[in-house]
Amino acid sequence: MEWIYEPWPWYVSGAAIAFVMLLLLLVGKNFGMSSNLRTLCTICGADKQSEFFKFDWKSQKWNLIVVAGAIIGGFLASTFLTADAAVHINPNTVQELQGLGFESAGAAYLPTELYATESLTNWKSIGLIALGGFLVGFGARYAGGCTSGHAISGLSNLQWPSLVAVIGFFAGGMIMIYLLFPLIFS
């Protein structure tokens, strides 16, 4: 039964994601997570500020329930299905990250330098993850979807706009990591 605590191999993970998309299609919905951020804006009253948020958010309640499930799933997986959450990335990557000051590389699920609860008193850490989150939210809505809506749903439906978006995702990620990381973390 030890295997149950192991991380899932890529082919199991990829198949599970495709299965999630299939199930959502079979219940008459579609797989796209970032639209929940728009729904949450509307619930918070953003419809008074911009036409973009004027829609019946209750029609999106199903997707908020999926989000609630994703939270519960994260709890179940980390509590009952994981003994050691350390992510065993490529040893070369570990060494490189340690050079950038990420001592937790290879020994944690998220870098403690950015995400440890104690880092919440470190303005640089909070500022960086907040900036990252802001860009994710802004960019996802600008592009009309995120990893689930474009990279999985859109590409599965052979939509070339989704391919443009995915190329953008990778270009942005690579600019951040190759060009900006050495400036931010050093």
Next chain:
Amino acid sequence: MRSLSYLLIGILFGITMFKSEAASWFRIYEMFKFDAFHMYGIIGTAVGLGVIIVAAIKRFKIKSFYGEPIVFEPKDKSIPRYAIGGLLFGLGWGLAGACPGPMFTLVGAGYVSILVVIVAAILGTFVYGLLRDKLPH
């Protein structure tokens, strides 16, 4: 009943995001560095199977569990919004290491500070809504 099905699908999704390590900042960094096949294998398998699933649903006109036709909305045809929006998303994905699904999974996994990312992502969406008419699409 329908709500329960959405919840169960969400739970499966959350478990998958955590156990696949796709919710790990380190895996995202490693992916952008091309240091491992893991993330490419995940996305490749999901899209490969996804293409077959979508084609089969269209070809055999498969209906939903509730008897409704399954419709696929084509994406609007344009370049700037996908290129610029995608680029900005990618910058954030590389920095925060979490996209809009996994960030919720990480809440359940007990990472309190991910709430900063979620609040900022909601704020980013809000600011997009304010600026939308001024941006090229």
